[in-house]
Amino acid sequence: MAKTIRVNETPLVLYTLRRADDALILGHRLSEWCGHAPMMEEDMALANMALDLIGQARSLYTYAGEAEGGGRTEDDFAYWRDERGYRNVLLVEQQNGDFARTILRQFLYAHFADLYWRAMMASKDATLAAIAAKSEKEMAYHVRHAGEWVIRLGDGTAESHARIAAALEDLWPYTGELFEMDASEKALVDAGIAVDLSALRERWRANVKAVLDEATLTTPADGWMQKGGRTGIHSEHLGHLLAELQHVQHTIPGAVW
Amino acid sequence: MSEGREERPMPASFPPAGNEPLLARARAVAATVCDPEIPVLSIEDLGVLRDVTCSADGSIEVVITPTYSGCPAMNMIALELEIALEKAGFDRVRVTTVLSPAWTTDWMSEEGRRKLKAYGIAPPSEKRAGRGALFGADEVTCPRCGSANTVRLAEFGSTSCKALWRCQDCREPFDYFKCH
Ligand SMILES: [Zn+2]
Numbered sequence: 001m002a003k004t005i006r007v008n009e010t011p012l013v014l015y016t017l018r019r020a021d022d023a024l025i026l027g028h029r030l031s032e033w034c035g036h037a038p039m040m041e042e043d044m045a046l047a048n049m050a051l052d053l054i055g056q057a058r059s060l061y062t063y064a065g066e067a068e069g070g071g072r073t074e075d076d077f078a079y080w081r082d083e084r085g086y087r088n089v090l091l092v093e094q095q096n097g098d099f100a101r102t103i104l105r106q107f108l109y110a111h112f113a114d115l116y117w118r119a120m121m122a123s124k125d126a127t128l129a130a131i132a133a134k135s136e137k138e139m140a141y142h143v144r145h146a147g148e149w150v151i152r153l154g155d156g157t158a159e160s161h162a163r164i165a166a167a168l169e170d171l172w173p174y175t176g177e178l179f180e181m182d183a184s185e186k187a188l189v190d191a192g193i194a195v196d197l198s199a200l201r202e203r204w205r206a207n208v209k210a211v212l213d214e215a216t217l218t219t220p221a222d223g224w225m226q227k228g229g230r231t232g233i234h235s236e237h238l239g240h241l242l243a244e245l246q247h248v249q250h251t252i253p254g255a256v257w
Numbered sequence: 258m259s260e261g262r263e264e265r266p267m268p269a270s271f272p273p274a275g276n277e278p279l280l281a282r283a284r285a286v287a288a289t290v291c292d293p294e295i296p297v298l299s300i301e302d303l304g305v306l307r308d309v310t311c312s313a314d315g316s317i318e319v320v321i322t323p324t325y326s327g328c329p330a331m332n333m334i335a336l337e338l339e340i341a342l343e344k345a346g347f348d349r350v351r352v353t354t355v356l357s358p359a360w361t362t363d364w365m366s367e368e369g370r371r372k373l374k375a376y377g378i379a380p381p382s383e384k385r386a387g388r389g390a391l392f393g394a395d396e397v398t399c400p401r402c403g404s405a406n407t408v409r410l411a412e413f414g415s416t417s418c419k420a421l422w423r424c425q426d427c428r429e430p431f432d433y434f435k436c437h
Pocket residue numbers: 399400401402403404424425426427428429
């Protein structure tokens with residue numbers, strides 16, 4: 001029986017896994033809607049966005065395996081790390097809740113990822129720059145799609161407004177972590193490999209606020225922010241998600257389609 | 258969203274240089290493989306086929322690039338390339354995937370655009386400079402009657418590369434191959 005792996009987290013490996021985990025976990029969350037969305041078009045949209053994110057995660061995990069140099073594959077990282085080994089931000093593991101909450105989470109992340117991947121196209125790491133060039137085009141569609149829904153729900157009925165306003169209030173404290181950087185990441189910024197996330201924050205806030213204004217929603221003030229995911233300290237939701245994501249591989253290790 | 262999107266021309270080694278018969282035959286075979294989701298388009302029409310090389314020992318390497326990061330057709334395309342080349346007598350075949358430069362709908366051939374339209378899928382809008390090109394969808398014409406009076410029904414369609422539109426004149430819904 002295969003066992004949980006211990007990753008040699010060099011700065012580059014850790015950096016790549018953090019981005020890969022964000023994409024995989026959010027992609028998995030969106031895939032939970034498959035067959036449950038409020039209408040057929042939205043079912044397809046959520047599944048398509050999930051596919052984009054899981055595709056990005058696959059490229060990133062493959063690269064993490066190359067950077068680690070131990071012959072590990074994308075599947076090793078996805079299936080054989082436990083909750084404490086995952087490095088995603090807490091925002092992406094939060095439960096879907098209702099449709100408004102799912103869309104708002106997507107909106108907050110997509111606006112970040114859009115700016116992030118566009119900046120990463122200039123990375124000195126050729127592989128990360130190549131993944132960035134593909135990802136930024138995909139995220140541009142997520143930004144537009146999620147934004148259209150935020151406006152429709154916020155500027156919709158009293159019920160839809162109340163739901164998305166509640167989601168905004170609950171999820172905002174998870175947005176600070178998107179811009180967190182530790183010493184290992186700052187060293188990569190200095191080397192021209194990583195992006196200085198603090199430089200993206202004002203722009204992100206302005207882009208998000210422009211849509212929230214149109215949606216008649218009030219952009220929350222930045223207060224106390226939740227964090228921990230980047231170092232493996234997660235909310236109670238990730239363990240449940242991983243139990244489902246990893247179930248088949250843990251039951252029948254090495255199973256393939 | 259004002260940054261310019263740089264032009265990404267096809268790599269210099271494409272189309273084939275030189276007249277090595279084995280290589281030319283391998284290229285011709287590789288170019289016949291079709292997209293499993295849009296079977297009227299070959300991977301050459303799509304711009305997914307990036308290079309074919311032949312080593313001194315006669316082994317063939319085919320280089321492809323994905324359309325979207327999560328495109329599930331890539332595994333199928335790689336498998337079909339191996340099968341097609343093996344059937345043509347090439348017994349040492351390797352298919353590799355490259356991500357850079359990133360695929361763009363600008364690489365779709367004129368022939369590919371024509372075939373798409375004949376198949377009932379509106380081809381991606383013509384090249385435009387800048388990030389606005391991604392959302393050039395405002396100029397989509399109906400592949401059935403040619404009307405420009407069309408409306409987007411859904412941003413995400415039956416595959417990653419398509420959106421769902423409807424013609425306001427002939428009332429037919431149709432797929433639109435999104436700019437990318
Ligand atoms: Zn028409």
